[in-house]
Amino acid sequence: MPEANQPPTLVDIPFDKRHLCWFCEEPCNLHLSYWRMPHTPHPSLSVPACSECLKIAKQQLLTSIWDCREAVKDQLMARYQKDLAIGVNWTEQELQESEFDCKIFGGFKKSAWMMYQIAKQRMNAKGWPLSIDGVVLENDPFQFGKASLDFEFDGLQFTHLTQAIKHYSDAMALDNGFLTQLVTLLGKDNFGHAIKLARLNNGVTKTMQQKILAELMEDLDQ
Ligand SMILES: [Zn+2]
Structure with a gap:
């Protein structure tokens, strides 16, 4: 067990990608710590990240490091x-x-x-397939040559989770950031529940949102 304050294990870094951000492959010297939730399909881990990607990633951890990656790319795309x-x-x-x-x-x-x-x-930076101490993460969707992380909900097909979150927050006038955090906590399989909670609490203050998220977090810990 890692000590409480220690970052999770750093993923293996290919020789030619040393000092590069896993998200955008720009030179970097920081790390994103991704702590697993009960529904996360991989162990807690750290990946190298540049300061810009790190900041975005922390806001949108979502349900796996790969979802997080898609969210970072989306945000970079919008920004640039x-x-x-x-x-x-x-x-x-x-x-x-x-x-x-x-x-x-x-x-x-x-x-x-x-x-x-x-x-x-x-x-276009692809990062690299994730492994820890030489052991490939078996749920890595990109190991199987997939180009995107399809996500389906209610009969609608999305190329990835953030696209679905954006679609529903636009369509139902929900707070995108709040819905993102709800999905992060509850996991992909509970996407419908996350939307329901976001709708029920639509328009509440940021403080109230934080309270709801904290309560959910407590429930998950039990
Ligand atoms: Zn980056």
């Missing part, structure tokens, strides 16, 4: 939409040949393309 749009609207050559010739726009051309490249690489 403007940078990513450069590549949609321009090719590098077009940008070079464009008439932005004065000094200011010349700088824009270069940095805009660079920002696009970085954002794209971070979005």
